[in-house]
Amino acid sequence: MRRLGCLILLAAAIIAVLVAGNYLYGWNASGPLENQRTIVIKSGSSLAMASQVMESEGVIKSADAFLTRAKILGGSEPIKAGEFKIPAGASNALILDILQGGKAVLRLLTIPEGTPSIIVHEKLMAEELLKGAFPVPAEGSVLPDSYSFERGEQRAAVLQRMQKAMRDTIAELWPKRSSSTVVKTPEEAVILAAxxxxxxxxxxxxxxVAGVYSNRIRKNMMLQADPTIIYPITRGKPLGRRIRQSEIAQVNDYNTYAMVGLPKGPIANPGRASIEAVLNPADTKALYFVADGKGGHMFSNTLEEHNRNVAKWFALRRERGEM
Structure with missing residues (x-):
């Protein structure tokens, strides 16, 4: 009987070792995924719910087996919500590490400098991985940059990050402004920077350019900035044609060909560099500028010099067949 008891204990020990070995092997062995796959774990999901999702996606063989092994062999940290990339052949151990580590897939939405708010709204609404609606944001309230987001995130939440970035940027740069700046408030800085x-x-x-406009403001001259003519017509979108004389003469709160001083608000969302330029303009006597045909501008101190530069620009356009 004693010998039989020892044999039973030995058998039990062997079985226990085999079971433990199976659990360890199953925990660290390569999984069934043949190719990398992205899975989405919704906010509030438990490990059991995530296991079911992964089984249905073919990421793991068995939700029950994964859950049992995770409770015994995995860490105690909670899993994160989000979108995760699971590599081909990922083991159960690696998968849990990915979910607990919160290494969610981050996607980028880029807002170029000078983008008007109506286009910011369109870009956010066109992103199919985001959800929810929101009104067109206030012009000049968004800092152009690249912003990360996760699948299923609210569009309004992404916009809030863009607007916070602008507020933080203004809060940082405004105290550093030069005594040569002509803007009297952060709001004026954004208007001129746009x-x-x-x-x-x-x-x-x-x-x-910031120096030219600063000089004009000091001399109580009209800014005569073409983009301010276009903004009331298209809300900042490209006009797609030449500006008409009637539009140049149009009196409104934005057209700087028909008013002295700044428009009533921004005509776009300016980037950090343009805000810095307005707060620290170049020390220049220039009052005018016109395109040089090479992507830049010719600057001049006097109207006579400016008219000569304009004549050069028109001659170049005629050579190109643009006039």
Whole structure:
């Protein structure tokens, strides 16, 4: 009997070792995925719910087996919600590590400098991985940049990050403004920066363009910025044609050909560099600028010099067949 008892104990021990070995092997062995796959774990999901999702997606062989092994062999950290990339052949152990580590897939939505708010709204609404509706944001309230988001996130939440980035940027830059700036408030800084943003795409010109407009404001001259004519017509979208004389003469709160001073609000969402340029404009005597035909501008201190530059620009356009 004693010998029989020892044999039973030995058999039980062997079985226990085999079971434990099976659990360890099943936990660390390669999984069934043949190719990388993205899975979505919804907010509030338990490990059991996530296991069912992964079984249905073919990421693991058995939800029950995964759950049991995870409780015995896995860490105690909770899993994260989000979108996760699971590599081909991922073991149960690796999968749990990915879910607990919160290494969710991040996607980027880019808002270029000078984008008007109506297009910011369109870009967010066109992103199919986001959800929810929201009104067109206030012009100038969004900082152009690349923003990460997760599948299923609310569009309004992404917009809030964009607007917070603008508020934080203004809060950082405003105390650093130069005594040479002509803007009296952060709001005026955004208004003028939006004009600078729309007038030049060249980094080397931003402070000079800001200097030109600063000089005009000091001399109580009209800014005469073409983009301010277009904004009331298209809300900042491309006009798609030449500006008409009747539009140049149109009196409204934005057209700087028919008013002295700044428009009543921004005509786009300016980037950080343009805001910095307005707060620290170049020390220049220039009052005018016109395109040079090479993507930049010719600057001049006097109207006579400016008229000569305009004549050069028109001659170049005629050579190109644009006039």
């Amino acid at each position: 004009i600078v943003e729309k007038e030049t795409a060249l980094a080397r010109e931003r402070r000079t």
